[in-house]
Amino acid sequence: MRPSGVSRRTSQRTLVLSRMNTPSPSSTIRLYHVALSPYCRKVRLVLAEKRVEVELVEDRYWEPGSELNRRNPAGKLPVLRMDGRLMAESQAIVEYLDEVIPVPALMPRSPIERYEVRRLCAWFDDKFNAEVTQPVMHERVWKKVMKLGYPDSRAVKEGLKAIKEHIDYMSGLLETRRWLAGNMMSLADFTAAAHFSCLDYISDVDWDRSAALQEWYATIKSRPAFRSLLADHLPGVPPAPHYAELDF
Known part of the structure; x- marks a missing residue:
């Protein structure tokens, strides 16, 4: 039963918008990142908190062959490929994610x-x-x-x-x-x-x-959102002994 005062047309429109704002399950979500970038980690944490499966692709942007500038003319990581779009700027990305995947909410209402x-x-x-x-x-x-x-x-x-x-x-x-x-x-x-x-x-x-x-x-x-970060290991730069410990 629909709440009183909500028309069938309004209900249908809400359903359509909800479907538009939900990532397509058939499309691969890919994050171009480097392991110890705070901006990349912020996006990884939010994706994990939202329980979004993502393919992590390391972009060693300082080496020849990097396509970072093609993906983001600003030359900055992270870059998120989602629903056929390339998205840059970590804060814009996480706020977008919080809008299209509203549960759990990571922005207050007021x-x-x-x-x-x-x-x-x-x-x-x-x-x-x-x-x-x-x-x-x-x-x-x-x-x-x-x-x-x-x-x-x-x-x-x-x-x-x-x-x-x-x-x-x-x-x-x-x-x-x-x-x-x-x-x-x-x-x-x-x-x-x-x-x-x-x-x-x-x-x-x-x-x-x-x-x-x-x-x-x-x-x-x-x-649980933190687990993948605690598994990071940068070659040549090992983590501190306590890094992955929850009781430190």
Whole structure:
């Protein structure tokens, strides 16, 4: 029985829209990525949380033969192929996924709550990345993988110094919230976890600095969506011994 006040035409239109917004089961969903990119990991986490089967294709964009620029003229990963479309920009991708696959919801309903989620996503993808993820990962991981020389210890020290301020900021948020952006798990949590998981891979997070942050990360790390990330292994750069442990 339809709810009162809902016409047959409205009901049929809703069904059609629902079918349009659901990924076709016959089409292969493919994600072009690199293992220790926080932006790629954010999309992987959301796809896994939504229980979407995806084929992961590593794109070593720094090597000859990469077709990254053909797939995304901006020259950035990740790139998602879904329903015959190529999609770029991690934040645009995850918000799209949350709209077309609404369960489980990763964006709150009210505009002010959605604003807070987007604000924190930008915080980690812009500020945290510039101050911590990018300099530390570039010096300690990507220089080795890409054969670009030895790491700059000063850049690493600056990044590890900056992460302390971010940890303190996150701890303050978690004092009054169950999750980073509020009382529901959201894209903000997966965005932050994507960055922290890269740094945790090389054991560059001082978890003892904040019990609240450690508990938050342990909770999200224990989710089934995290399993494929914990199985990552970059050749030549082994993960920290505790990286895949849920109780760390």
